[in-house]
Amino acid sequence: MRYLKIDYHRTMNNRGSNSEIYSPRSVITMVGLFFFLFWLLYSIASFLHESRKVQTEIEEIHATNQKLKNEIEEKKQLLAYLKTPERLEKEAKMQMGKKLPGEQVIVLVEEKLEILPTEAAREEVRKIKEEANWKKWQYLFLN
16 A cells, blocks of 8 residues: 655645735736625615615505505595485585474574672773782782
8 A cells, every 4th residue: 555645844835835826917917806795785785774774664555555545445435424304404404594384493602701800890891990010920920
């Protein structure tokens, strides 16, 4: 059996010198690779940002759409209620004073009650008007 003898120093010397590693061609290749990777990461990040923004807009549009659907449904229900004969009859009676045959219209008038100040209250107001301004403030805050 043969043994393979490896000479460590000779192997290291055959690898090449540092000048080969930092040759202009390899430096340009490394810089190009760096810029390509940077551009690739930037593109991915931009795409993810835009897709998140679009997803948020889609969710907002869906929410607005659902809100509008609910409003349309409410308006349809209101319209259906307004078209009922009972509602039309009620509006005719309330707005135009119409009545069905055999009905009587009763109009209730609300009286406005006016509370008149008593003589003592009038006298107190007259006293306050005649007093100095600082006494009026004193009366306002202390009484």
